[in-house]
Amino acid sequence: MSDERDLEMLLTSHFPITTINTHEEKRALELMKKVVTRTARTMYTWSVTEGLKAAYGHSADNLRLQDDSEYMAYPTTEPKPMLEQVKKSLENAVVVLLDFHPYLNEPLIIRLLKEIALEYSVKQNTLVLLSHELTIPGELERLTARFSLSLPDASQLEQLIFDEAKVWTLKNQNQSVKADRQAMQMLIRNLQGLTMSDARRLVRNAIYHDGAITEDDLPAVMKAKYELLGQGGVLSFEYETAQFAEVGGFKKLITWINHRKVAFLQDNLQAKDTALDMPKGIMLLGVQGSGKSLAAKAVAGAWEVPLLRMDFGALYNKFFGETEKNIRDSLKAAEVMAPCVLWMDEIEKGIATGAYDSGTSRRVLASLLTWMAENKKPVFIVATANDIESLPPELIRKGRLDEIFFVDLPAQNTRAEIFAIHLAKRGQQPPDFDIQRLAAETDGFSGAEIEQAVVAALYAAHARSTTMTTQHILEEIKSTQPLSVVMAEKISALQRWAEGRTVAAN
Numbered sequence: 001m002s003d004e005r006d007l008e009m010l011l012t013s014h015f016p017i018t019t020i021n022t023h024e025e026k027r028a029l030e031l032m033k034k035v036v037t038r039t040a041r042t043m044y045t046w047s048v049t050e051g052l053k054a055a056y057g058h059s060a061d062n063l064r065l066q067d068d069s070e071y072m073a074y075p076t077t078e079p080k081p082m083l084e085q086v087k088k089s090l091e092n093a094v095v096v097l098l099d100f101h102p103y104l105n106e107p108l109i110i111r112l113l114k115e116i117a118l119e120y121s122v123k124q125n126t127l128v129l130l131s132h133e134l135t136i137p138g139e140l141e142r143l144t145a146r147f148s149l150s151l152p153d154a155s156q157l158e159q160l161i162f163d164e165a166k167v168w169t170l171k172n173q174n175q176s177v178k179a180d181r182q183a184m185q186m187l188i189r190n191l192q193g194l195t196m197s198d199a200r201r202l203v204r205n206a207i208y209h210d211g212a213i214t215e216d217d218l219p220a221v222m223k224a225k226y227e228l229l230g231q232g233g234v235l236s237f238e239y240e241t242a243q244f245a246e247v248g249g250f251k252k253l254i255t256w257i258n259h260r261k262v263a264f265l266q267d268n269l270q271a272k273d274t275a276l277d278m279p280k281g282i283m284l285l286g287v288q289g290s291g292k293s294l295a296a297k298a299v300a301g302a303w304e305v306p307l308l309r310m311d312f313g314a315l316y317n318k319f320f321g322e323t324e325k326n327i328r329d330s331l332k333a334a335e336v337m338a339p340c341v342l343w344m345d346e347i348e349k350g351i352a353t354g355a356y357d358s359g360t361s362r363r364v365l366a367s368l369l370t371w372m373a374e375n376k377k378p379v380f381i382v383a384t385a386n387d388i389e390s391l392p393p394e395l396i397r398k399g400r401l402d403e404i405f406f407v408d409l410p411a412q413n414t415r416a417e418i419f420a421i422h423l424a425k426r427g428q429q430p431p432d433f434d435i436q437r438l439a440a441e442t443d444g445f446s447g448a449e450i451e452q453a454v455v456a457a458l459y460a461a462h463a464r465s466t467t468m469t470t471q472h473i474l475e476e477i478k479s480t481q482p483l484s485v486v487m488a489e490k491i492s493a494l495q496r497w498a499e500g501r502t503v504a505a506n
C-alpha cells in the first residue's frame, strides 16, 4: 500500500526520470500499472525483444507509433530510434524501460534521455528505468529520482506461508501442511530481508518435499538466503558451527554468552525486554592454537544462529579499488541475515595499521566502526586476533565491543578437558587413559598442540599395530617443543598486555 503511495508521489513530483532497482520486474510493473491507472497518463513499456508498446492508459488504443512513416524503417527494439520516437511523438506518457542498463554508457543514448528529460515541463513524459542494476550517469543524476520496492514484513510473510500451504494442500489431495509454531516463527524471521518472490520460492521449497514446516527446513532456508545475497568471496556462510561441549575451558566466555542469548534474540520474543542491551560483539585475543577460532564457531552454535565469516583477503582483492564498497556490502548482507554471528577471524590481518598501508585499511576500519556504532540489527561480531601490536587502538577502546577476552595457554584442569575431548573425538575411551598425568606433563602446551599429540600417538600406535595407551601420548609430548617455549618472549608480552585490559576467557 505504501509502495503505491510513494510511487505515485514520485511520478507526480516532476522528476523526469525515475529508477527502480529490483529483481522483481513483474511486481514493479503491476505496481506501475495500478498507479498510472489513476492518472490521465499513458504507460508504455520498452524491451529489447518487444520494442515500444502501449501497456496501459487512456490513449492506449489510438497509439500511432507504428504508423509513423518517418520511423517505420527503424524498429523500436533499437534504443536509439525508440528514444527518438518518444521524444518526437509522445506526451503525457510514462515510459518504462526494461533492462535498459547496458545502454547507459553510450553518449548518444545518454544525450537522448537527457533531452527527453529536459523537455519535461512541456511534454510531461516520465522515463522509468527498471532493472536489477542501474548506474545512472552523472549527466542524468539531478534529473533522476529513485524508487525501491519495500520488502515484505512479518505479517506479509506469514500470509505468504499460508498461501503457499494452501497451494500445496490443493495439489496433494487436500492433505494439510504440518507446521509447528516455533518453526513458523523462525522461518518468518529468516525470510525477512528477502523480496516477495524470493521468499515465496524458499517457502515453496521448504514445504514441497514433506508437506511440513519444521526446524529441519531452517538451515537450507538460511543457506539459500545467503546465496541470494550474492556475497561470493568476501562473506562466506559457514555450515560448520560448533558446540561449547567440544571446547575445553572458556568457562567465563560460555557463561557470558549464555547470559546474553535472550537479549540477542530479543526481537524474536513476544514481550520485548527492552531493559537488556543488544550484545554487539567480542574480541578473542590470545595465543596461537588456543581454540579462538573454535570458540567463535561455538558462539553461533550456542545461539543457534547462522555463522558468517568475513574473509579479509577477498575483501581487498576482489574488484581492486572497491574495498570499502565490499565491506559496506558485506555488512549490509550480514544485516539481512540477522540474527547471525559475523566472524572476523584474524582481524589484525585485515585492518592492521602498518607503515606500508596506503590508507585503505584505515578506511575499512572507519567503515566498520561507523557501522558498529549505528547498527541496530542483531549481528554479533566475534573477532579473533593473536597480535596486539598491529591492532588499531580505536577497535579495542572500551565501548566499541562489549568485551575483550584473553585466551591464555590452558591450565592443567583445562588441558585434561582438552585431552578428554580429543580422545573421545577419535573413538577412544578417556577413562582408559591417565588424563591427569597427561595434563600435568603438558604445561605450556596449547589446545592445538594437545590435539596434535593425540593424533600423532594414534599414528604411532597404529604403526606398531597396538592400541593407543597413555605411554604413546607421553612419548609424543616429550618430543614436542611447544610454542610457549619457542615463542616465550612474544607470549609473555601478550600476557602482560592482556593483564588489566582484558577479561580471562577461562
Ligand SMILES: Nc1ncnc2c1ncn2[C@@H]1O[C@H](COP(=O)(O)OP(=O)(O)OP(=O)(O)O)[C@@H](O)[C@H]1O
Pocket (backbone or CB within 6 Å): 246, 247, 248, 249, 286, 287, 288, 289, 290, 291, 292, 293, 294, 295, 384, 385, 386, 418, 421, 446, 447, 448, 449, 451
Ligand atoms: N580449548 C580447546 N578445546 C578443544 N580443542 C582445542 C582447544 N584449543 C585448540 N583446540 C584444537 O586445536 C585446533 C586449532 O585451534 P584454533 O584454530 O581454534 O586455534 P586459534 O586460537 O584460532 O589459533 P590461531 O591463532 O592460530 O588461529 C582446534 O580446531 C581444536 O581442534
Ligand SMILES: [Mg+2]
Pocket (backbone or CB within 6 Å): 292, 293, 294, 345, 384
Ligand atoms: Mg584461528
